[in-house]
Amino acid sequence: MPVATMPPHRHVPGLSARPGGLRRVAQRLLVLVAAAAVGAGVLAVPAQAEPSVDEIEAQIDKQWEQLEPAVEQYNKVRSQLQVNRKKSADLQKKIEPLALQSELALTRVGDLASRYYMSGPSQDIGALLVSAKPDTLTEQLTVLDRLAAQERKEVAGVLAVRAKYDGEKQKLDALIATQTKQQNELAAKKKQIDAEIKKLEASLPKTTIKTAGCPTINGVASTAAQKAIKTACQQVGDPYVWGAVGPNAFDCSGLTQYAYKSAGIYLTHYTGAQWNEGKAVSRADARPGDLVFFYGDLRHVGLYLGNNLMVHAPRAGRPVTVASLTMPVAGFRRPG
Template sequence: MLVATMPPHRHAQGQPSARPAGLRRVVQRLLTVVAAVAVGAGMLAAPAYAAPSPEEIEAAIDKQWEQLEPTIEEYNKVRAQLKVDRKKSAELGKKIQPLALETEMAMNRVSDLATRHYITGPSRDLGALLVSTKPGNLAEQLTYLDRLAASERKQVEGVLAVRRKYDSEKQKLDATIAAEAKKEKELAAKKTQINAEIKRLQASMPKTTVSVAGCPTVNGVVSSAARKAIQTACAQVGKPYVWGADGPSSFDCSGLTQYAYKAAGIYLTHHTGAQWNEGRAVSRSEARPGDLVFFFSDLHHVGLYLGGNLMVHAPRTGKPVQTQNINYMPVAGFRRPG
């Protein structure tokens, strides 16, 4: 039909025909349409991106949590050390109080002695004492009084020396406390940021099932203390993770291990790094139920080992206390408290 519409006359030799030019334009338009259809068909045929699976979301959150937990444990460390140092400062304060009173009393005795002798003369008691020593003259009396005063001064100097020692220690301790309090304040400010990040993470967290596999265990427990710690930790399964918490209604990782061993009569600091140093090192092959298992090179996570590559721990926000295989995080080592 397109050919019928073309003009019937011929062009001069050497000039291009209008017929081929017209065909080329039509073909180009058709190719454009075909290409567009082909592209559209390809787009329709492309598979849509699937929504992330719960496992993928969990893995992503776990990865983000690795960045948050070291700050949480640093906050625990500062709080624990601040508690210890404030207790030391209070104890030093109690020691200084009687020293201050003793110093004041000794100084008063020296002053009273000087006043009685140089202003009103020796008292009757002191006169009797001097007579009993049978001093030969006033010079000997004065020498004796000087010796008494020197003895009092020596006592005062001794008390003052001890007091200066305690004052110096307290000043250093107070400076340390001030620095730690400042750091605690800075970390508390970070807490607001961390909580905001936790809230954001919680919005995408899938519901998790709480695992109780192997909890509590009865085989291979190394001591009665370890058995009590395991029983106590396993009794907390299902309770929520709250960072900085050490029970009884919520826990973070080092708070749970501290709580478990406290029930067994063993005190651990509420900080993973401190707990690493508060137990005896054991190899992985020697690890037994009740040992503490630590993770990551900076030791920012800890759990209570149950044996068979299982542990009970407080994982992170959104995941309550539960049992889990230890191999899902890089194991740094094992420690045995007590």
């Protein structure tokens, strides 16, 4: 009976009979398959499309909706602050001669006290004006009752007037402190939003844009309005800078203030105040040179040119320009 024989073992080049060799070959095959898959795009992650210029501009506009009311509120507080600081300074000037009168009265009271040295209340009299405060006037008058009628009348008058002005100055100082705090808070808010706008603007492609001046204007316009329009149009292309009133940069109410200042008409650097500093006119009766305001909170203002056009300082990142009235119009005002 023949004996069965095993077929001879074939050696495949590159393969080892050992299990470890098989594992290494398998690993190399996996690497090759993965590389092929990547090359074919099987494992590729879809690239996220970069936002377009229009999309970035839309994001900036959205941010600006938050920023512009804060900027105009800042302008409001700052203009009020300037007025109240002047009031405080004027009041201080009025108080200074009262202080001199008090010193003179104190000298006369001292003379009186020396005459009453043996029998009068010299210490009370000497301290009368040193501790003069509005809330101690009643106590002071008690001491005044011990003085002669003429001295009592003179010193009481000085104390009353000084108490009045001290009280008014305390109110003003408190108001200025409050407004200074508001101004700092608004500036901090503006800085935060401005930083976000700067990030968005950094992604915009750099382009050179040549902007023509204002178009030919046909319509009725006063001499002051003509001067204001000419001045505003000369600023086309100048950058928007919040809080700026020229001559080389502007915010919206800063531009209208600058334009009318050249015509001898002063407007406050705040849209809310400018709204009340001119005569109300309807849209149908609006003329070139009128101020046109936008949104219910009057957050923006431009100089009307007629034909549904205006020259204005739009926002950060956009220079002074001529544009159509596309924003919600709140009304028109005629300065002068």
